Amino acid sequence: MDSSNQQQMPKALAGLRVLELGGGAAGPIAVRHLADHGATIIRIESRERPDFLRILGLSATNKNLDAAPMFMMLNCNKLSVALNLSDPRGVELAKKLVLWCDVLAENYAPKAMRKWGLDYASLVKIKPDLVMVSTCLMGQTGPNKDYPGFGGQGSAISGFNFLTGWPDREATGQHGTITDSLAPRFVAAAVLAALLRRQKTGEGAYVDVAQVETAAYSLSGWMLEFFASDEVVERDGNRSRVASPHGVFPCGSNDRWCTIACHDDADWQRLVRAIGAPAWALDGRYATLAGRKQHEDALEQGLASWTRKRSAEEVMTSLQGAGVEAGIVETCRDLNADPQLAHRGHFHPVQHAVLGDHPCEALGYQLSETPGAIERPGPLLGEHSAFVYHEILGLDDGAVAALIAEGILR
Amino acid sequence: MVRPLDGFRVLDLSDETGFLCGRMLAELGADVIKVEPPGGDAARRRPPFVGGTADPERAVTWLAYNASKRGVTLDVMRAEGRGVLDRLCATADALIETYSPDAIAAAQLDYATLHAAHPQLVVCSITPFGRSGPYADYRASDLTITAMGGNMALTGDPDRAPLRCTMPSSYYHGGAEAASGLLVALLARAVIGHGQHVDVSLQAAMVATIMTGASQWAMDHRERKRTGASYPVGKTLQREVWPCRDGFVSYALRGGAARIPGLAATERWLAEEKIDAPAWEGRDWTAYNHNDLTQEQIDALSGPLHELFARKGMRELFDESVKRGVMLAPVNDAREIANSAQLRSREFFVEVDDRGRDLKYELPARFARMTPYESDVRGAAPLLGEHNAAVYGSVGIGATELGELRRAGVI
Numbered sequence: 001m002d003s004s005n006q007q008q009m010p011k012a013l014a015g016l017r018v019l020e021l022g023g024g025a026a027g028p029i030a031v032r033h034l035a036d037h038g039a040t041i042i043r044i045e046s047r048e049r050p051d052f053l054r055i056l057g058l059s060a061t062n063k064n065l066d067a068a069p070m071f072m073m074l075n076c077n078k079l080s081v082a083l084n085l086s087d088p089r090g091v092e093l094a095k096k097l098v099l100w101c102d103v104l105a106e107n108y109a110p111k112a113m114r115k116w117g118l119d120y121a122s123l124v125k126i127k128p129d130l131v132m133v134s135t136c137l138m139g140q141t142g143p144n145k146d147y148p149g150f151g152g153q154g155s156a157i158s159g160f161n162f163l164t165g166w167p168d169r170e171a172t173g174q175h176g177t178i179t180d181s182l183a184p185r186f187v188a189a190a191v192l193a194a195l196l197r198r199q200k201t202g203e204g205a206y207v208d209v210a211q212v213e214t215a216a217y218s219l220s221g222w223m224l225e226f227f228a229s230d231e232v233v234e235r236d237g238n239r240s241r242v243a244s245p246h247g248v249f250p251c252g253s254n255d256r257w258c259t260i261a262c263h264d265d266a267d268w269q270r271l272v273r274a275i276g277a278p279a280w281a282l283d284g285r286y287a288t289l290a291g292r293k294q295h296e297d298a299l300e301q302g303l304a305s306w307t308r309k310r311s312a313e314e315v316m317t318s319l320q321g322a323g324v325e326a327g328i329v330e331t332c333r334d335l336n337a338d339p340q341l342a343h344r345g346h347f348h349p350v351q352h353a354v355l356g357d358h359p360c361e362a363l364g365y366q367l368s369e370t371p372g373a374i375e376r377p378g379p380l381l382g383e384h385s386a387f388v389y390h391e392i393l394g395l396d397d398g399a400v401a402a403l404i405a406e407g408i409l410r
Numbered sequence: 411m412v413r414p415l416d417g418f419r420v421l422d423l424s425d426e427t428g429f430l431c432g433r434m435l436a437e438l439g440a441d442v443i444k445v446e447p448p449g450g451d452a453a454r455r456r457p458p459f460v461g462g463t464a465d466p467e468r469a470v471t472w473l474a475y476n477a478s479k480r481g482v483t484l485d486v487m488r489a490e491g492r493g494v495l496d497r498l499c500a501t502a503d504a505l506i507e508t509y510s511p512d513a514i515a516a517a518q519l520d521y522a523t524l525h526a527a528h529p530q531l532v533v534c535s536i537t538p539f540g541r542s543g544p545y546a547d548y549r550a551s552d553l554t555i556t557a558m559g560g561n562m563a564l565t566g567d568p569d570r571a572p573l574r575c576t577m578p579s580s581y582y583h584g585g586a587e588a589a590s591g592l593l594v595a596l597l598a599r600a601v602i603g604h605g606q607h608v609d610v611s612l613q614a615a616m617v618a619t620i621m622t623g624a625s626q627w628a629m630d631h632r633e634r635k636r637t638g639a640s641y642p643v644g645k646t647l648q649r650e651v652w653p654c655r656d657g658f659v660s661y662a663l664r665g666g667a668a669r670i671p672g673l674a675a676t677e678r679w680l681a682e683e684k685i686d687a688p689a690w691e692g693r694d695w696t697a698y699n700h701n702d703l704t705q706e707q708i709d710a711l712s713g714p715l716h717e718l719f720a721r722k723g724m725r726e727l728f729d730e731s732v733k734r735g736v737m738l739a740p741v742n743d744a745r746e747i748a749n750s751a752q753l754r755s756r757e758f759f760v761e762v763d764d765r766g767r768d769l770k771y772e773l774p775a776r777f778a779r780m781t782p783y784e785s786d787v788r789g790a791a792p793l794l795g796e797h798n799a800a801v802y803g804s805v806g807i808g809a810t811e812l813g814e815l816r817r818a819g820v821i
Contacts, residue, residue: 010598010601010602012595012601013597013598029618033590037598052668055666057644058701059644060699060701060702069622069625069626070621070622070626073625073626074622120781138752141755141756142752142753142755143732143751143752143755144732144751144752145752147732148668148671148672149737149739150662150668150669150737152650152660153660153737153739154739155660156651156658156659156660156740156741156742157739157742157747157750158742159743159747161651161660161741162741163575163576163577164566164573164574164575164576165573166566166567166570166573170639171651171658171741172565172639172651173639173741174574174575174579174619175561175564175565175619175620176561176620176621176623178579181618181619181621182583182586182619185587185589185590185615186434186586186778187778188593189434189438189590189593189777190438190777190778190780190785192593192594192596192597193414193415193438193439193593193780194414194780194783195597196415196418196593196597197415199597203782205780205781205782205783206780206781207778207779207781208781209777209778209779212752212753213753213774213776213777214586214777216747216753216758216774217776217777218430218579218582218586219582219744219774220474220475220477220774221471221474221475221577222744223744223772223774224460224470224473224474224771224772224773225470225744226744226748227748227771228461228470229462232745233577233744235575235576237571238573241457241458242456242457248553248557248572248574249571255635257557257562257563258557259553259554259557259562261551261554263551320548325549325550325553325554326554327548327553327554327557327558328557328558329557329558329563329572330558330559331633331634332563332624332626332633332634333633334560335560335617335624335627336624336628339543339544339545340539340540340543340544340611343542343544346614346617347628358625358628358629359625359628361618361622361624361625362614363587363590364583364584364587364588364591364610364612364614364615364618365534365587365588365590365608365615366540366609366611367591367594367598367606368606368607368608369598369606370598370602370606
């Protein structure tokens with residue numbers, strides 16, 4: 001669906017007002033679920049202590065807070081107002097924005113919001129139907145609540161690092177500070193549930209999401225097996241207990257790879273036919289899952305000798321054509337050329353004042369009748385300050401000038 | 411106690427790839443009814459099993475991800491069963507499904523058919539690539555979804571094949587993503603007056619795990635590679651996972667306002683341990699920028715850290731780091747997570763009293779605390795057909811009809 005059509009369609013969350021405090025990835029990504037569906041998002045930011053993503057990847061000599069790609073890509077569809085919360089007058093203005101909003105989303109360490117008097121207990125007194133969500137690494141309570149951590153630590157603490165790697169080698173973890181992408185999906189779900197309740201009853205809510213807990217909750221199967229057996233399931237490369245072959249195979253010689261998985265004996269028979277029924281594959285020891293698991297090393301070598309002579313594309317299309325699971329290990333370049341992602345319009349082009357043209361990524365789901373849209377690039381720091389100062393806070397030019405002079409609106 | 415989604419009903423026709431979505435909605439308060447074929451869901455037949463012996467009522471994956479739901483059996487592939495499903499749909503707000511395209515066609519479970527008969531219904535499809543497009547008919551489990559979602563190429567050691575996570579992480583990303591999409595669609599009913607299709611692509615959900623890597627490639631055409639336990643930062647390769655005496659810890663030599671106090675605290679720690687660390691001593695941390703360092707400088711900073719970590723165990727390193735404000739984390743396994751003081755203090759694990767199976771086990775209780783609402787696990791996963799009488803009774807299928815459907819093998 002082209003973007004002009006999307007912009008004309010009704011938006012699921014049109015009229016919803018969201019105030020966002022904090023930075024990094026996990027909080028802001030969660031808010032995208034609201035932003036992409038038509039809510040108005042105002043991020044409170046300050047040059048006094050910029051979001052670290054605004055400098056991520058930049059050299060020490062580059063002081064441009066509007067030039068870091070990841071920040072802009074994660075924060076499209078949002079407005080930015082400059083407001084310095086280290087001054088009590090800045091906090092008072094923030095409280096006025098709390099009165100304006102329906103949802104307050106923040107991902108500071110727990111002590112920050114209390115220090116400013118912007119904690120839920122204080123804000124619910126002035127805004128009884130507020131839906132507020134706090135998401136930090138460890139949660140708002142407990143002995144480690146103030147532990148400063150990013151997604152890298154979250155992946156380690158919650159088990160995802162331990163579970164990724166070869167059995168004979170050190171844990172490597174999955175790429176990409178995994179709780180930063182996992183936790184926001186849970187944050188969004190909790191906030192949306194609170195909004196459904198509010199739609200019905202008018203009541204607000206306070207939501208405390210510990211990023212580490214969303215990851216450990218996801219791993220409920222791993223945890224239950226431990227509780228039931230007192231044994232820890234270890235990382236096992238790409239293998240599976242319930243499928244064989246189940247691995248990643250070299251294609252050609254240029255670090256190209258393709259997955260192959262057989263989930264039952266019929267899959268295996270299809271695979272054998274698809275690769276031309278070579279003599280080794282017809283060996284009866286591979287006919288059952290138990291046999292394939294027992295002789296998995298030899299099986300994988302046999303398959304690799306077939307895949308190595310072919311391109312990853314050829315392996316995928318020929319095996320999928322035969323009804324066997326197989327897929328290219330897609331690089332970032334491949335993702336940009338992936339016809340399925342293109343079909344979904346997953347990479348949406350935006351024009352940014354500093355970065356120029358670049359893509360922003362859609363959410364993982366598409367709604368048929370209120371598809372939402374990516375309509376504006378990530379905001380420059382304070383890009384929408386004038387709008388917020390005048391139209392929402394009701395400040396006149398003189399008051400704005402005075403507050404700027406005193407360093408409160410920066 | 412009230413839950414935020416009290417009053418909503420969700421039919422969960424998913425397989426393992428979508429179990430998590432329904433569990434989340436159930437704990438948020440929806441009446442989630444797991445609909446499985448009369449012979450039981452495939453996940454009931456897959457190991458591991460509690461107690462080690464194959465038993466469809468003791469399959470770990472089933473128990474872990476279907477907690478808090480009710481359960482009925484129904485053969486939706488047969489006309490009589492499909493008719494019963496329509497009667498359930500008439501009472502439901504949403505339906506979750508993960509069928510293959512063949513099954514969708516055979517049982518007329520496509521969105522257009524469901525929507526025509528049940529306009530109020532939100533239909534959430536959780537599939538590897540989405541319901542339309544060139545790969546819509548491709549087969550894929552977590553292995554291939556992780557590969558085609560771009561995460562795998564960046565995970566693992568450079569001298570071996572790219573890697574997935576040993577637990578199916580794409581089902582977790584996708585399940586939670588689906589829950590969010592489904593809830594947006596429920597909210598949208600107030601705008602458009604009816605339900606709609608929520609088309610989840612697990613592949614697209616996984617692209618987000620590489621944190622805009624694919625979009626950045628479109629700008630700089632710089633191909634990122636898997637680098638094992640290290641991470642490419644600036645012009646260098648920096649360790650993220652480090653060996654210690656009894657396992658591994660996560661620690662990054664990165665700067666930025668939030669991290670710099672931890673680096674300064676690490677310098678003091680190295681000094682107290684009397685570890686020779688000339689690259690650390692007397693450095694102006696406020697001017698530290700990891701993007702500007704050379705590999706030689708990174709290696710000089712890394713050596714003393716290896717020495718510190720080799721001296722100590724994971725637990726000790728973490729406890730000390732919490733005290734000192736150092737951003738270090740243990741690479742926990744399930745045992746350490748189960749014993750975490752932080753998680754225990756938040757009552758994160760609760761014992762499920764599973765009387766139907768004569769079992770007791772702990773499960774992660776919740777993914778969010780919600781004042782003033784309850785959001786904890788509501789009870790054990792359903793036994794096969796456990797709620798047939800109650801659920802079918804609620805849509806007017808009495809004992810006689812139920813008996814007939816049972817004899818016909820539909821229920």
